[in-house]
Amino acid sequence: MSKQEYTITIYTENHIGLLTRIATIFSRRKINIESFNTSPSEIESVFRFTIVINTTEEFVKKLCRQIERQVEVLRAYYNTNEEIIWQEMALYKVPTKIIAETVKVERLLREYGAKVVVIRTDFTIFEVTGHREETEKFIKVLEQYNLIEFVRSARIAIIKASEGFHKKLKEFESSEHGEKQFENKFLTSKEKIFTM
Amino acid sequence: MLQRDVQQMKNNFENISGSQAVLKALVAEGVKTIFGYPGGAIMPIYDALYDYQKIINHVLVRHEQGAIHAAQGFARVSGKTGVVFATSGPGATNLITGLADALIDSTPIVCITGQVFAHLLGTDAFQEADVLNITTPVTKWNYQITDANEIPFILSKAFFIAKSGRPGPVVIDITKNAQLQFFDFEGYKICEHIRSYLPKPNIRKEFIEEAAKLINASKQPFVVFGQGVILGNAEKEFLHFIEKSGIPAAWTILGMGAIPTNHKLAMGMLGMHGNYAPNVLTNKCDVLIAIGMRFDDRVTGRLDKYAKQAKIIHLDIDPAEIDKNVKSDVPVWGDCKITLPLLTELIKKKSYPDWYKQFDDCRKLEEAKCIQPDINPTGKILTMGEVVNTINELTKGEAIIVTDVGQHQMVACRYAKLNNTRSNITSGGLGTMGFALPAAIGAKFGAPKKEVIALIGDGGIQMTIQELGTIMQSKPNIKIIILNNNFLGMVRQWQELFHQKRYSFVNIESPNYVQVAKGYGIAGAKISKRSELKPAIKKILASKKSYLLEVMVRKENNVFPMVPQGKGVSEIVLSKKEI
Missing domain, CATH: 3.40.50.1220 (TPP-binding domain)
Structure with a gap:
């Protein structure tokens, strides 16, 4: 199986030490994390991790099971890039003097979808939100104009097929969860149901 | 609200210390045996324990590793959750091997460790260790309590998580201030559900x-x-x-x-x-x-x-x-x-x-090539196999066999006859040498009516030999059989088979075990002749007290069959020649 980028989305309780638990699942297996983000979710008290790794489907599936095994983890999903909408945000600091004198800023903003966040006499900060290629392309441009600083955020992603987590959480909250026995309604979609 | 109800509510609120709440929680969970070792940061809990001596039996071990292995032995034979007390810093770090062992072997354990005062956390205080982070990879769950109000809820969660689904070890680290703090105890509720935790997956x-x-x-x-x-x-x-x-x-x-x-x-x-x-x-x-x-x-x-x-x-x-x-x-x-x-x-x-x-044809082949030479040897010197065979004969498969790790473990597990479930206690996944002696102590507390026999190599016994002190003091009746081949046998076997017999530091020397046992007030004997074997085992089984028997066995015996590392299961060999 070939490697590709997978985005893992994890819904969790807010628990001290959970970050370590999740991180050790990756570090123990010597997996390089490309991007790691934690944020609130649509539900108060439920957190959402977004992790990007480069691996095979077989491996990412096993990882998700290991993650779901953690007591405070509600669910872990993995998706290919086609299955998600994602964004990363990047900030660029450049000397205002050079920008103002030599660059057609307006063209820059239009062409790269950049925004100006701050203009000071000494420096200007641009922002680009988009995919990695887009934020990287803009570095190349600004490098010609004495780019001083660059920083990019982790990936955040929305799963196209997701219905959100409210319904799932209700299931989890019911105390009969786990005692259920299902009849033959999954047989045709074996792969799909193969997470908890 | 009626006056009566108000009064009842007031009665339900008890103002007690965190430590007392810990003990109340343990009683509510049905805990009757604790293995532990006191120290500075867990003293308030030990102080509370003082009043519970009639209900809870605390077994004072000689090293925290001994405590957790004993709790594992206890849990494995009884099916109950093993409970361990240890203090902060070194007390807690000494538990690590046992935690890793319990995690990989799915043993329900709750460890309660003391921790420095909350205001000292992160200041490199005396006996402070970052227990939560150190234990994270080797626990099913862990939590640090810094406020007594959390104690009842967290402990009920701990017991639920340790025991349910695939069992495992849980560490609850309680800061000293939380142990001392008085709070309104509203009673203890057994945890039955955690929304993010699904102990049993849905059945399809x-x-x-x-x-x-x-x-x-x-x-x-x-x-x-x-x-x-x-x-x-x-x-x-x-x-x-x-x-x-x-x-x-x-x-x-x-x-x-x-x-x-x-x-x-x-x-x-x-x-x-x-x-x-x-x-x-x-x-x-x-x-x-x-x-x-x-x-x-x-x-x-x-x-x-x-x-x-x-x-x-x-x-x-x-x-x-x-x-x-x-x-x-x-x-x-x-x-x-x-x-x-x-x-x-x-x-x-x-x-x-x-x-x-x-199956039968294969069995006959193994019987002729491996089993018979092991359990009915022709050589003068005793083999481990015949010791196990003699135990089978005399216990008729009714005993609990606790083994350490190495050649004797493989021999025991190959030849032991067991009639009952929860009778084979050994460190499987982690392969922890030093496991058997403390685990046997715990097993006896978990199944007092059963005969508990610990089979241990001359390497493993020396790793946790201090637990003879626990036997001396708490007096569980366990039978220790040291199978002494004057070698770290399994490593030696591999060095013989795969490292051209370059015996690198496997020639371990032993103390006079009988004398050591005697020093601890435990009867002992050493045998090396075949004629002595059966009478000696009969004697230890008849003993009402713990007994240590050292059996001198063949020095360079190999355990076969063997699937050499890197080979498939059907490439299993029956002798050295086939490798």
Whole structure:
């Protein structure tokens, strides 16, 4: 199986030490994390991790099971890039003097979808939100104009097929969860149901 | 609200200290035995324990590692949760080996560790260690309590998590201020549900039906089972399943004892030093049914040569285990106590005479080449095999056998006869030398009416020999048999077989064990002749007190059969010549 980028989305309780638990699942297996983000979710008290790794489907599936095994983890999903909408945000600091004198800023903003966040006499900060290629392309441009600083955020992603987590959480909250026995309604979609 | 109700509510609120709440929680959880060692940061809890001595038996160990191994032994024989007290810093770090052992062997343990005052956390205070982070990779769950109000809820959660689903160790680190703090105790509620935690996965009947279809169509089905059968208390359901289906079954080291070892469908132990037949025929069966086991590398050998011809059905309570090492064709998630009867109902009553014969032929080969020379040796010097055989003869399979790690462990697990479940206590996954002595102590507290025999090598005994002090003080009646070959035998065997006999630091020397035991007030004897063996074991079994017997055995004996590392299970060899 070939490697590709997978985005893992994890819904969790807010628990001290959970970050370590999740991180050790990756570090123990010597997996390089490309991007790691934690944020609130649509539900108060439920957190959402977004992790990007480069691996095979077989491996990412096993990882998700290991993650779901953690007591405070509600669910872990993995998706290919086609299955998600994602964004990363990047900030660029450049000397205002050079920008103002030599660059057609307006063209820059239009062409790269950049925004100006701050203009000071000494420096200007641009922002680009988009995919990695887009934020990287803009570095190349600004490098010609004495780019001083660059920083990019982790990936955040929305799963196209997701219905959100409210319904799932209700299931989890019911105390009969786990005692259920299902009849033959999954047989045709074996792969799909193969997470908890 | 009525005046009466208000009064009742007030009565329900008790103002007590965090430490008292800890003890109340333990009582509510039915804890009657604790293994522990006091120290500065856990003193308030020990102070509270002082008033509970009539209800809770505290066993004072000699090292915290001893405490957790004892708790493991206790949990494994009794099915209850083992409880450990340890202090902060070194007290807690001494638990690590036991935690890792309990995690990989799925043993329910709750460790309560003291911690420095909350305001000192992160200041490198005296006896402060970052217990939460150190224990994270080796616990099923851990939590640090800094406020007494959290104690009842967190402890109930701890016991629920440790025991439910696939069991495991839990560490609760309680800062000293929380132990001392007084708070309104509203009573203790046993935890039964945590929304983010699903101890038992949902059962999907279509997979059970699919599994039954495969089994019913099979000509040479084979069951491999592990500790999951024991942990799920599903021994009866399992027996019913194999007896109806007529499928031969072999166990992993931790599954041993789930069915009587002399059952007609019991085909012995799997794995590197397991029996010949189950290893070879793993690669001949057409359907492999794995129940409550995790395809450890010591069981599978080389994965790309493991049961490639077979359809694999895997029953496990832990979804993360399914497809982890061996890809299954039919995954049956769920507690095998529930899934096995569902499966049994759907399968046909069958028998496989030709298939059994293949097992029997393999067994005869092993019997001639390995077993007989081991248990009825012709040489002058005693072998480990005949010691185990003599124990079988005298205990008739009724004893609990606790083993350490190494050659003697493999020999014991190959030859021990066990009639009862929860009778084989050993460190399987982690392979912790030094496990047996403290685990045997714990086992005796967990099953006081049973004979507990600890078989230990001359290496392992010296790792936790200080626990003789625990025996001296707490007086559990356990029988310690040291199988002394003057070597770290398993390492020596590998050096002989794979390192051109370059014996690098395996010639371990022993103290005078009988004298050491005597120093602890424990009777002891040392034997080396065949004529002494049976009388000596008879004598130790008859003893009402603990007894240490040192048996001098053959120095350079190898354990065979063996699946050499990197080889497939069917490449198992019966002697050195075949390697």
